[in-house]
Amino acid sequence: MRIDQLTRRLSYNLGGHLTQVEETGYGEKGERPQRSTYFERDSIGRLLARLNDDARQDFEYNDSDRLLSIQRKPTDSGRKLGVTAEKLEFAYDILGRLTKEASPQGALAYDYDTLGNLTTLTLPTGQHLNHLYYGSGHLHQLNLDGQLISDMERDDLHREIYRTQGKLTSCFGYDAVGRKAWQYATTLPAEKLSQIQNPLIKPERYVEHAYNSIHRRYEYDLAGELSRTLDKLRGEVSYEYEANGRLLEQNPKKRFEGEAFRYDAPGNRLNFNTSRFDHVKDNRLREWRNHEYKYDAWGNLIEKIVGIVRWQTFTYDSENRLVKTETMANSQVETTSSYQYDSLGRRVGKQSNIKGQTDQKHFLWQGLRMLREESPEQSSLYLYEPGSYAPLARVDQREGEDKNKVYYYHTDQIGTPLEMTDAEGQIVWQAKYAPWGLIKQLVVNEVEQNLRFQGQYFDVETGLHYNTFRYYDPEIGRFITQDPIRLSGGDN
Template identity: 35%
Template sequence: MNSPGKQQDRYTWNALGLMSSHRRITGSVESWRYTPRGLLAAHTDEEKRETRWQYTPEGRVAALTNGNGAQYRFSHDADGRLVREVRPDGLSCTFILDDSGYLTAIQTTGTQGGVRRETQQRDALGRLLRTENEHGQRTFSYNRLDQITAVTLTPTEAGQQQHRMQADTVRFEYDRSGWLTAEHAGNGSIRYQRDALGNPTDITLPDGQHLTHLYYGSGHLLQTALDGLTVSEYERDSLHRQIMRTQGQLATYSGYDDDGLLSWQRSLASGSAPVLPGQRPARQGCVTSRDYYWNNHGEVGTIDDGLRGSVVYSYDRSGYLTGRSGQMYDHDRYYYDKAGNLLDNEGQGAVMNNRLPGCGRDRYGYNEWGELTTRRDQQLEWNAQGQLTRVISGNTETHYGYDALGRRTRKATYGRHTGHTARSRTDFVWEGFRLLQENVQQQGWRTYLYDAEQPYTPVASVTGRGESRQVWYYHTDVTGTPQEVTAADGTLVWAGYIRGFGENAADISNSGAYFHQPLRLPGQYFDDETGLHYNLFRYYAPECGRFVSQDPIGLAGGINLYSYAPNPIKWMDPLGLHDILADTDIVCRGGACSADSFKNGSGVAADANGKLSGISTQAKPNAGLETLSQPFKHNQIGVATVADIEKAGGTITLDGKLNSSNGSMMMNHATVDGLTAEQAEKLFCPTQPNPVPVEQRGPKRGC
């Protein structure tokens, strides 16, 4: 098959029809070995990092060994259900099930013998009704369509006294069709009006402002306005890709190469000469400009930036980012052990327990649950939910609070010996799992607006009301990370120098004034009091390119529970729940899966060669058919493998798409691009029966 750059890759398959090797034109080889029963026994990447699986005689996974030789070990009951997991650092999880196979409790034993226990209660349909641990209880309510209508957090006395946890309820309202119409939370309510396709056309914010969206026939965004003030208007090509966006007195243009990859970006003053579709304007006179040069593996090789000069990226044969060199600041080199831990230097030994002992001059310490507790001069404290609740640093301490959904709703910094008056406080309002507003003490409210196709890419923020209202425009790179911010008149007010794993080395705007710009990698928020990035369900340390606590979804997020991504220029994790698909993982789509159904799918576009983009599917590492079929009400499910999709020339992206029906995150949503309708039909057909009982299936949306 041909990958980006028309590179020809070759695949071999064994007698069972299972992929056994993938050879790139460079000669590097990725390989898979299987047991005689067809179970995956080993995967070796192009850098000879090997992951191995061992099985019981019944075919259940007994051990998973990473590239360092460290093991996860698993135990099962007589019915083949997982009942215990022991991780490489010695932490263990025991899963207690009822007679129906539903999880009733998780008991986690730390490396020093401590125990955390979470109990779960479900109804006869298997819906989660309550969870409880030593610091709090959460309860869940549902409507007749099985949509969540309320989540309530009730802290225990220990949660209140030790972690300042507060009682909280988040409530949801829906219309008769199942679309989300309102979300009520502690910091205010959000209300939605929608068009016939379910697109939000009018969003009433907690402060009474109205955010309005105008779409054209296919459902693609045309204009965004706030309280009648047009913030941005959009132009698109025949594939509905964004090629122009107004940003105050500027217009930002984008162009794409023959493989559909972003090729260039330019921000020009509104009085500049018109830019024709496909025309790449000269850099002269641009406020911001970027040109992207991709290698044959679909990786960014060079970015030529009007402010930062040329930045060159290097990778190993498996796609791990190994270097970043530019005309500003030092050359960065990145070293890894065979489990993907980012190291200080090439000679550093393997981190067998994945608990990195430090980064540069910073030394790290952990509690028995694998949560970072010491960093620099900081002491970090965590609750039983795995949430960071307090950081002590010198003469200050900062407290963090969360709502019933686990979203951070407040942070406040105090002098340790000056009473209870906060030196600074910030409150947060969320739209689903995306930051909508923040109120910074003495600065006022700021509202964030995002790209319709990339839900964690900021477009603008708005501060003030009435005559004092100001709009600030974000200029992002190919990942959706802000690189510059301009005022409505086109003045540059902030420009960062973002290193390979998201650390901002400096403000290079020379504006002479401070501008509050906390947004970093997609979904991340910079905390100036710690230097960490808040990443919704976890915190991220940009200096070492990893999370500071283990993934709450466990191995579903990858074999290294601290890893962010091997290549942050290509991967992103806006929720802090890291997923990377293997070639053997399955991809599901609901319905007949005929060629016409793919062509006419919501949000699907076709290029001149008939290649489709925007095909909605469900995918998740190691997930089975039942898990991925649950969101579909269809009686039939189409199933393909990641390898088959890529072999046919397609790509698949785990994109964590916002669910327009209830405002939550569709955790397993994945978008397939680059297939013709006929190829898609061949891959996903014949369909098979949906294994999920009808009453347990989610509401049918799209697909």
Template identity: 25%
Template sequence: NSSMPTATQDTTYTYDQNGRLLTETTGGLVTSYEYNNAGLVTKKTNKVGDVEPGSVYGGVSDFSTHTYYTNGNMMSKFSQAELCETSYTYDGAGRLTLEFFQSSGPDYQTIYQYDASGNRSRQTYIFDPYNETNDLFTTVTEYTYDANNRLTSVTTGTDTLSYTYDNNGNMLSESNGKTYSYNVLNQLVTFVNGEYTTTYTYLPNGLRASKTMGNDQNHLHSDFVWDGDDLVYEYVRNMYYYPPLDNCIVYNYGNGLISQSNTETNEYILFTKNTHGDVSDMLNASSTTLAVFAEKEFDAFGNGGSTGYSAMGYAGQYHDYETGFIYLRARYYSPAVGRFINEDPIRDGLNWYVYCGNNPVNYTDSTGLDEDLDKYVNDNYSGKVTVTIAASRPVENSRIAVNLDTMDVGHTFVRIDYGDGRVIYRGFYPANTLSTDEILTKTNVDGIVVDDATHDWNAAVTYEITVEQADDMVSFIDNYDSEYNMVTNNCTTFGAKVLESGGVEVPTSEHKWTLPANAKQMVVDYLPSEKLFKGVVANYLISGLYGYSPADAVQDFKNSPQHVLKYGGSTYVASNKHK
């Protein structure tokens, strides 16, 4: 397409012997990293050419430093460019309780308190405009919830904002007149704010396809194109002008979001990011001299950062300025209240609305779903290259391969983490739902490899590997073109083959499948009434079920010293990993 922007630059990376990212180079911008013994980033430097950090006004030579508590939570970060330091305090549950911003100008601190269910109950904002403790301005905000952890009101001083919900836990309205509506999949489809209406559509895989703001005659329409979970193209038509203005925004990725280019303005914008993945500076890379022309700054929960130059911001994610929400694939996140606007679709844990367990400084959630596996790997292998194989079982604490009440067979998937922000989840499925005949006759069918970041799990095993091993596994996945077979080439078989492709020992093996006691009778009942020797035929059909299975995988994983267990119904993750 001749209208697509072409002003892009290659990005190159270097790594140390532990697979940790050392440098990232795009054009004239070099970003370098230093680490402590735990693999946590202690210093991040952006540098252009030989310019020393901080020596050029408006340039991009600067650095930030970071300190940590012994449990890995960030204690403080210092920005040389802004000459400011932010420190953090947490409670025993790892929840952020204090964010303290200090600079040569005004200081502020935000204190967070929580109820027994993990909901934010009070926020105290203390602003010190003159760096004098006798001139403090304090604002207290109180939050109330119903029995289902739905936010019902936010009160600041004498002002109260109330919320209503539908029976599925989706936020329907705010007392300021804003309203929301959803489809049968609980996806936000309409937002109304006074005379302005925004509509959203979605692809079959759940990702957003488009949004339209305005009315039939005058509106701003965006179509979105995805590569996996990454937004790569945004086609924008502005109908407020005649003739309409068209723009194609291209988002480029490597170690996270790198840049964007626009056809309408012929701009190529290079991003710098902090260690959380937030877009911090925007550089005019179309110019012969790299220089910062816009900045974004976010608090711990993602508030702030407003600028019209790019929709990308907090954690490198897309911001909808019409709602103030951040689009996180499965759900929309509201940084104003630090929570999602509707329930977790997989209903993980006890509270289905909180964001990152109220520890947004150290974790991100790009899917709006369960972050436990990410948390476990980040806690135990931060900055290291790893592969994780995870599985869910169909029957609690059992090797029974199929739950005949729900027809669930469990699932196995893999997670490859380069330790630099690049994380790949993949699982193998039949391309179409298996028929009973295909199940009983163990028929080969078309298979499909999909992004599996949303699947629940019961047990997992993580291995530390090299970049080369990770590359071999990713190459194997990208070229995997096999038929699916429920017994001989299923999701667990796929996971085992991925590990083998990188030379990693598989922590499970093939077994004779354990079936429920009533499996034979169910097969007999399914066979046609005129079928002779139905019992013999049933025995034949359910015999020879030998191979990998998610149920066996979960039980086998427990024998690995690197295993981790996720306790169902809770976000608590218990590990017996040997450090």
């Protein structure tokens, strides 16, 4: 039983393999709905089928027990929620490495070198995203059919110190324990930088004379928490923490811009100076400033009311995935939206209507990273830092145009985009954030840019951040549904 009274009963076969999950929810008025998920297995315990109220999924394997396909067939109730029939297919080489994956959104093909590094990713368009490596196996270059995206230079510890970003070169420095200590962008090429940098000159001096507003420094306390940032655009900001690492205060050098936070024992944020709410019952936040929240029997947010003028409703499928939303403003429908997911739980489509303007997007994934975003007018290819969700570049292709446009991300020490520049080095997007990921100010907004914290995508129709398996509300710094892997997901 969870803290919010939701109960889960698990059944196993004689081999000890899970065959059924029975859940009983707990609603705001004491209602106790039930639902079940069934698992069919073969004689050696492999999952052959998964069934719930919305769909049946069938799994196929090769002789090496590697997954070959997942085929989904929706139920009548699933179709009403937007669940569609689909098939995902996978192929492998003799070493068991993934060589091809196919979905209704397109097919990807993979080629590797003798060390197992991905060398070429073939896109559904037939384009080739090529990866070049040092002998050590660390990434040195990305190019798209020979078009240079970025070159990386590394130090003796294989840490990235230079990165070409169009006409800019971004430079990075580290402290004694390997944390990012400073970064800046300059119009000087990497080979010139290596010639002029003097080891007797403190690196922060280079930061002070960097190009435009893309330069910053980071300082950390003894516990390893970020204690101070210095940024040309954002100024100086200091941070204080509780003993357990929770953020207590954010203090910009400018007066009257600081924020303080307090929490209950499990880590839920509380209204400051409000004694009525000294804890969050059942881990379901019900009030925050002028916001009110309501939940269904499974702990999913179903209503968000802001003051007396704004009301949002949320609808979910049987796997607690958000499938529909509606936003009312001043008693009028302002936005509606619907979302679709594949058999691996990745969002592959969304449709929204915002004040009468329709928007439709489809998404292609490489593993759990969003690779490609398509709308009727444009497609965008997203490229990331190696082994990370921190974005590196974006390649846009407008419908009817032969030439693409490359944009470059400039992130902070945790991979959050702060700026985006074009190939000429001009800032086309720049933002200031609140501590929990909400954008306080779009300083430059010439190009739409929806990436936020690593792995998050901003949905303008709801104000939420899509985070692969659930949605995050940056206003309050929490997710709107329970973690699907429960306590294995870590602390709140």
